[in-house]
Amino acid sequence: MASRLTEISLDCHDPDRLTEFWTAVLDWVVLHREPGLVEIGPAGRDDADLLDAVRSGPVAPTIFLAQVPEDKVTKNRVHFDVSPVDRSHDDEVERILALGATRADIGQSGEESWTVLADPEGNEFCVLRSLAPGHFSL
Missing domain, CATH: 3.30.720.120 (Signal recognition particle alu RNA binding heterodimer, srp9/1)
Incomplete structure (x- = not known):
């Protein structure tokens, strides 16, 4: 095992x-x-x-x-990805921003299907596509 x-x-x-x-x-x-x-x-x-x-x-x-x-100094080498399960991607981004996240620029082009945010201490993470019914299908 x-x-x-x-x-x-x-x-x-x-x-x-x-x-x-x-x-x-x-x-x-x-x-x-x-x-x-x-x-x-x-x-x-x-x-x-x-x-x-x-x-x-x-x-x-x-x-x-x-x-x-120690302070966080550079972009994370490992980060979390989260996927909303009960709302749209945009609604989830707004909810998480209201919880204290900020938008983060790590060099994305603006054409990505995900949104890069940072938690209150600056740790970057991504909000991916929604898995909610009506937003995701196989």
């Missing part, structure tokens, strides 16, 4: 602020909190059931928001 991607760590200055932002964007909950470190993920995951799920196949990883003293 191979390894599984189970957590993603995101360095930040203010884990509480990014927790507020990312739980609202993803409709996730706080799974664990201690000084300088917060884990967020989907709600309702019993530890035993989660372990069985991880062993049998990929599951959505949780995100650890870890406080660090």
